[in-house]
Amino acid sequence: xxxxxxxxxxxxxxxxxxxxxxxxxxxxxxxxxxxxxxxxxxxxxxxxxxxxxxxxxxxxxxxxxxxxxxxxxxxxxxxxxxxxxxxxxxxxxxxxxxxxxxxxxxxxxxxxxxxxxxxxxxxxxxxxxxxxxxxxxxxxxxxxxxxxxxxxxxxxxxxxxxxxxxxxxxxxxxxxxxxxxxxxxxxxxxxxxxxxxxxxxxxxxxxxxxxxxxxxxxxxxxxxxxxxxxxxxxxxxxxxxxxxxxxxxxxxxxxxxxxxxxxxxxxxxxxxxxxxxxxxxxxxxxxxxxxxxxxxxxxxxxx
Numbered sequence: 001x002x003x004x005x006x007x008x009x010x011x012x013x014x015x016x017x018x019x020x021x022x023x024x025x026x027x028x029x030x031x032x033x034x035x036x037x038x039x040x041x042x043x044x045x046x047x048x049x050x051x052x053x054x055x056x057x058x059x060x061x062x063x064x065x066x067x068x069x070x071x072x073x074x075x076x077x078x079x080x081x082x083x084x085x086x087x088x089x090x091x092x093x094x095x096x097x098x099x100x101x102x103x104x105x106x107x108x109x110x111x112x113x114x115x116x117x118x119x120x121x122x123x124x125x126x127x128x129x130x131x132x133x134x135x136x137x138x139x140x141x142x143x144x145x146x147x148x149x150x151x152x153x154x155x156x157x158x159x160x161x162x163x164x165x166x167x168x169x170x171x172x173x174x175x176x177x178x179x180x181x182x183x184x185x186x187x188x189x190x191x192x193x194x195x196x197x198x199x200x201x202x203x204x205x206x207x208x209x210x211x212x213x214x215x216x217x218x219x220x221x222x223x224x225x226x227x228x229x230x231x232x233x234x235x236x237x238x239x240x241x242x243x244x245x246x247x248x249x250x251x252x253x254x255x256x257x258x259x260x261x262x263x264x265x266x267x268x269x270x271x272x273x274x275x276x277x278x279x280x281x282x283x284x285x286x287x288x289x290x291x292x293x294x295x296x297x298x299x300x301x302x303x
Contacts, residue, residue, distance in 0.1 A: 071168075167242050
């Protein structure tokens with residue numbers, strides 16, 4: 001086996017690496033090349049150097065999209081992780097101890113299934129579903145009820161002051177179930193002896209969470225933060241379906257970089273769209289690297 005391990009490993013890796021290089025690496029390289037050109041998809045690309053990047057830095061919609069990403073990068077991971085940790089703690093440790101063993105609340109297995117249900121739905125289905133929820137007329141689930149009660153409608157997606165926050169609520173609703181299951185899996189790996197010993201010493205649920213659960217679950221929280229940050233950059237489907245005019249409306253109040261890329265591709269500005277894609281690529285990579293670096297801490301070991 002040692003003598004033939006390299007051909008064996010290469011034989012298994014050759015096909016997946018080739019597919020990855022063809023369908024992932026090559027398009028990324030091509031996008032970098034196109035970002036330095038002016039190309040409308042018909043004639044040969046015209047080399048313009050940094051022209052697209054100069055246009056990008058002078059584009060108000062680009063900066064508005066960055067502002068929206070900054071809001072999503074802070075709020076989406078923070079709110080989702082807080083809610084998911086709270087529910088996961090209730091489902092695993094929040095119940096009464098039985099025969100000295102810490103357990104979750106009654107019906108925790110059923111609640112896990114309920115929380116995970118949004119993950120089964122496609123993003124497009126979720127977007128269409130919340131179009132009905134947020135619809136600003138009598139047929140809308142929320143505004144329709146308010147109108148029947150004689151109250152003023154909220155106009156979630158029409159009001160530019162709350163449109164982005166309304167979409168953020170959908171993002172949280174969609175993501176929180178997955179992270180409840182993820183954190184529950186992490187908590188289930190923590191030895192119950194630790195919780196039992198802390199409970200015998202008189203530790204409250206608050207102490208159990210912040211002094212035991214969160215430190216021992218830190219690596220999982222770190223990964224969740226990175227994934228949610230990437231999701232904050234990759235929210236095209238929800239924004240495109242829910243926004244007014246499908247272009248980040250009203251008046252650019254919900255636009256993000258992916259929507260701007262799509263909008264420029266619709267007008268055959270492929271070079272400029274590629275430059276926006278390159279910016280999105282570096283922003284995502286930088287966020288992931290900084291998050292892993294800043295949140296790095298010494299592992300807490302237990303047995």
